[in-house]
Amino acid sequence: MKKNKSMIIIFLAPAVILFCSIFLYPIIRTLVMSFFKIEGVTDPIAEWSFMGLGNYINLFKTSLFRTSMANLGKIWLFGGIIVMSISLLLAVVLTSGIRFKKFFRAVIYLPNIVSAVALATMWLQYVYSPKFGLLKSFFTKLGLETLSKTQWLDNEHKFGALLLAYCFGMVGYHMLIWTSGIERISPELFEAATIDGANKPAQFRYMTLPLLKGVFKTNITMWSVSSVAFFLWSQLFSSVTADTKTITPMVYMYSKVFGAGNSVTEHDAGIGAAVGVILSICVVVVFTLCNKLIKDDELEF
Amino acid sequence: MAKEKKEYKKVNWKQEAKLAPGYLILIIWVLFTVVLLGWVFAASFSTTKEIYQGNALKFLSGFHFENYAKAWSGGNVSTFFMNSLEYSIISCVLLIIICAPAAYVLSRFTFFGNKFIQTSFVSSMGVPVIMIVLPLFSLISSLGILNNILANKALLILLYIGINIPYTTIFLMTFFSNISRTYEEAAAIDGCPPRQTFWRIMFPMAQSGLATVTIFNFINIWNEYFLSLIFANSDKLKPVAVGLYGMINSMKYTGDWAGMFAAVIIVFLPTFVLYIFLSEKIIGGVTGGIKG
Numbered sequence: 001m002k003k004n005k006s007m008i009i010i011f012l013a014p015a016v017i018l019f020c021s022i023f024l025y026p027i028i029r030t031l032v033m034s035f036f037k038i039e040g041v042t043d044p045i046a047e048w049s050f051m052g053l054g055n056y057i058n059l060f061k062t063s064l065f066r067t068s069m070a071n072l073g074k075i076w077l078f079g080g081i082i083v084m085s086i087s088l089l090l091a092v093v094l095t096s097g098i099r100f101k102k103f104f105r106a107v108i109y110l111p112n113i114v115s116a117v118a119l120a121t122m123w124l125q126y127v128y129s130p131k132f133g134l135l136k137s138f139f140t141k142l143g144l145e146t147l148s149k150t151q152w153l154d155n156e157h158k159f160g161a162l163l164l165a166y167c168f169g170m171v172g173y174h175m176l177i178w179t180s181g182i183e184r185i186s187p188e189l190f191e192a193a194t195i196d197g198a199n200k201p202a203q204f205r206y207m208t209l210p211l212l213k214g215v216f217k218t219n220i221t222m223w224s225v226s227s228v229a230f231f232l233w234s235q236l237f238s239s240v241t242a243d244t245k246t247i248t249p250m251v252y253m254y255s256k257v258f259g260a261g262n263s264v265t266e267h268d269a270g271i272g273a274a275v276g277v278i279l280s281i282c283v284v285v286v287f288t289l290c291n292k293l294i295k296d297d298e299l300e301f
Numbered sequence: 302m303a304k305e306k307k308e309y310k311k312v313n314w315k316q317e318a319k320l321a322p323g324y325l326i327l328i329i330w331v332l333f334t335v336v337l338l339g340w341v342f343a344a345s346f347s348t349t350k351e352i353y354q355g356n357a358l359k360f361l362s363g364f365h366f367e368n369y370a371k372a373w374s375g376g377n378v379s380t381f382f383m384n385s386l387e388y389s390i391i392s393c394v395l396l397i398i399i400c401a402p403a404a405y406v407l408s409r410f411t412f413f414g415n416k417f418i419q420t421s422f423v424s425s426m427g428v429p430v431i432m433i434v435l436p437l438f439s440l441i442s443s444l445g446i447l448n449n450i451l452a453n454k455a456l457l458i459l460l461y462i463g464i465n466i467p468y469t470t471i472f473l474m475t476f477f478s479n480i481s482r483t484y485e486e487a488a489a490i491d492g493c494p495p496r497q498t499f500w501r502i503m504f505p506m507a508q509s510g511l512a513t514v515t516i517f518n519f520i521n522i523w524n525e526y527f528l529s530l531i532f533a534n535s536d537k538l539k540p541v542a543v544g545l546y547g548m549i550n551s552m553k554y555t556g557d558w559a560g561m562f563a564a565v566i567i568v569f570l571p572t573f574v575l576y577i578f579l580s581e582k583i584i585g586g587v588t589g590g591i592k593g
Contacts, residue, residue, distance in 0.1 A: 007496050008412055011402035015466055016418065018399065022463030023425045026433035033435060042439045090330065093323035106580045107331045110338070113576045115524045115542045118565045121549055122341050125561065132355050134336065173517075180513060184479060218475060221426070229429050232526050236546075253431055258531070269435055276432035284424050 034273035041257055041269045048270075055274035065275070068247045071159070075248070076227040079167050084219060087171045091178035092204060105179070109172035116169065120236040123165040128152040153237075158245045162237045170226065174219050181215030182208060217290050224286045228279045249275050338569075345369070345562040352558050368563035372548070377536050378567050381544035387454075388540060389522045392461040393515050396469050399462070401511060404473035405499055409485075419474075422467035430464065430527050438531060453538055460532065461522045469514050476510030477503065516580075523572065541568050 034055055036048040059065045090108055094101055111119055127134045130151055139148035152161045185208065193203050231250040238246045257272035344352050346364045372378070407419055437460070446452045480503065488498040504511075526542045533539050539547075545568045549561055 004410060004495055005412075007499075008406050008410055010496075011406040011499075012418070014399045015403035015470060018459075018463050019422070019425070019466050022437070022460065023428070023433060023467070024421070026436040027425065027428060029436040030432050041435050042442055089326065093320075093326055096320060096323055098320055098323055098327070099317070102580075104327045104331060106576075107334055108327075109580065110334060110573075110576070113520055113523075113572050114569050115545060115572070116526065117524075117542050117545045117549065118569050121561070121565050122337055125558065126341055126344070127337065132352055134340065137355065176513065180509065214475060218472070221423075225426055229527075250429055250431065253429075257431070257435065272431065273435060276429055276435075280424065280428045280432060283426075283428075287423060 030273045030276055033270055034277045036270045038269040038273075039267055043269070051270065055268075055270050056278070059271060059274055059278070064244070064247065065249070065252055067244050068249045068252045069278075071246065072227065072230060072248050074159070075163060075166070075230060076224065079163055079170070079227065080220075080223050082163075082167045083170045083174055083223065086167075087174035087219075088178050090171065090175045091182060092208070094175070094179055095182045096200070105175075108175055111169045112172045114169075116232050117236065119169050120165065120233055123161075123168075124153070124236065127165070128161055155245055158237065158243075162233060162246055165237075166230075166233050170223075174223065177215060177219055177222070178212070181212050181218075185211050213294050217294055220290050221287055224283050228283055249279055341562050342566055344559065345566045347559055349556065349558040349560075352562075365559065368559045369567065371557070371560050372564040372567055377539075377544065378541075378548075378564075380537060381539055381541045381568075384538060385523050385540040385542075388458055388461055389519050391458050392465070392522050393518050395458075395462050396465055396518055397511055397515060400466060400469040400514075401473055401504060401507070402499065404470045405477050405503055405507075407470065408474040408477040409482075419471075422471055426467045426471060433464070434528070434531055441532070447532070447534060450535070450537060453533070453535070457529070457532055457538065460528050461525060464528070465518050465521060469518060472514045472517075473507065473510055476507045480506050544568075 033048070035051055035053070037051050037054070038048050094105055094108075098104070114122075126132075130136065130153075133152070135150075135152060136148050139150075150157065152158075189207060190203060193207060198206070229250060230248040231254065234243075234246045234248045234251050237243075253272045253275040256267065256275070257269050345368055346366070348362060348365055351362065407415060441447060441456065446456050484502055484506070485495075485498055488502055489495075493501070523540070524542050525540065526546075529540050529543045533543065536544075545564065548564045
């Protein structure tokens with residue numbers, strides 16, 4: 001046991017020390033900042049003025065912030081359903097003994113290695129282009145006049161267009177997590193089930209899914225984390241910083257703190273910090289709910 | 302195309318016919334990806350005028366390599382590329398060396414503070430970057446690090462490592478906790494000290510997890526946008542994501558669509574070539590030791 005103790009300390013120290021300096025200290029400081037009114041990020045503590053919960057109350061009174069939270073909720077829920085189902089479907093197909101599996105998997109994951117800036121540009125300037133876009137020529141070929149003339153990036157369709165493009169980029173990542181989970185299930189289990197007369201759908205329902213509970217939790221956590229940090233796509237899909245169709249809390253916060261926006265006139269790092277705290281609480285709640293609802297079985301396979 | 306494939310398989314292997322719907326799904330998905338990337342690739346050799354006429358794939362006036370020359374000289378692509386490569390590789394290696402032992406210890410041993418560290422890591426994983434950016438920004442700008450190229454580079458790498466520590470550790474924990482304890486018990490009976498058991502037995506056994514997480518880290522750091530946007534304020538320090546954003550914006554205003562697509566491909570192609578090499582590694586790591 002003594003040997004273990006020194007090993008625990010040596011193995012943990014680098015990670016924990018770095019974690020404390022880059023995460024713990026800034027987080028605590030941001031948490032404190034969220035209760036103060038701070039005009040510039042670099043202002044010394046002496047210039048902060050205490051607000052109590054004022055920043056939070058002001059935030060929820062701001063309709064732009066409420067809109068951004070609603071957008072985030074829609075991205076998380078609808079995007080989550082789309083991405084989780086498609087990526088699980090693809091992972092199951094890929095592990096069903098298909099040929100050219102490596103090739104298919106590599107291509108499906110491909111969008112994830114592309115810088116989001118490049119990927120979003122491809123969607124914006126090619127797929128959704130009203131002049132030479134993929135959707136336009138596709139629907140023209142099918143003879144669907146109204147669909148081919150749709151302006152995919154107008155205010156009515158912008159959010160859907162954004163969500164679709166974002167989901168396309170995310171599927172490969174979650175597919176890999178599912179696949180690695182499915183592949184860790186011993187093939188002997190499936191062989192035994194096949195001998196016992198269980199067909200593929202039954203095997204999926206009663207074996208794969210229950211054994212993937214842990215992986216499902218990982219997937220949901222990762223999805224929530226990436227949704228909360230939704231920033232770049234929103235920035236690229238909107239011509240103005242505070243576009244109500246695509247604004248997310250992260251964009252709102254960025255414009256509040258670093259003032260890159262055109263509609264936000266007043267800088268306030270304290271408000272920015274409060275948005276950060278709210279988003280963090282959202283993720284912790286999702287994770288806690290996942291842990292409560294999906295019980296980990298002590299299965300070793 | 303999909304139908305042909307189906308019948309071809311049916312003739313040869315009855316088993317494969319059952320998988321036909323699977324093939325169909327995959328082929329549709331892959332086809333879309335190929336069209337998306339392929340068209341942009343083709344358009345990057347075309348001219349803006351031809352793209353607008355819908356003739357991007359016909360190359361009526363030949364291949365226009367000068368799009369690339371323009372995009373290359375118009376921005377500091379090579380600098381951005383080398384920067385990204387440097388940041389990603391150094392950070393990834395250090396991340397594995399730091400996180401794998403921590404993940405192993407956290408998943409295997411019960412000790413005071415274990416649950417607390419895990420909870421902190423998980424909660425911090427969900428913390429948006431801007432949560433940590435504000436205090437770091439004021440701290441770093443007061444230290445004057447942003448004026449020194451080398452110090453700024455080291456700082457960026459430190460930040461990339463720091464923000465990926467919780468994710469890497471938690472991800473690897475799942476892998477270590479899925480490895481049966483019997484290996485360590487056997488090693489202990491044979492007299493192998495725990496520290497060596499880790500490096501010699503557990504570390505190699507978790508290689509599929511290590512490979513997967515390294516790829517994810519690599520991509521994350523390569524495409525990292527937000528921290529770089531704030532902390533790399535000189536063109537000499539910018540990684541590809543931030544560099545490309547500026548390039549695309551300027552191309553959009555000059556109306557040079559062909560040049561813009563060329564810029565996208567310049568940044569995409571090296572990663573793509575790298576990916577062909579790395580994806581083989583992942584697939585070998587993930588599926589290694591599993592038959593079929």
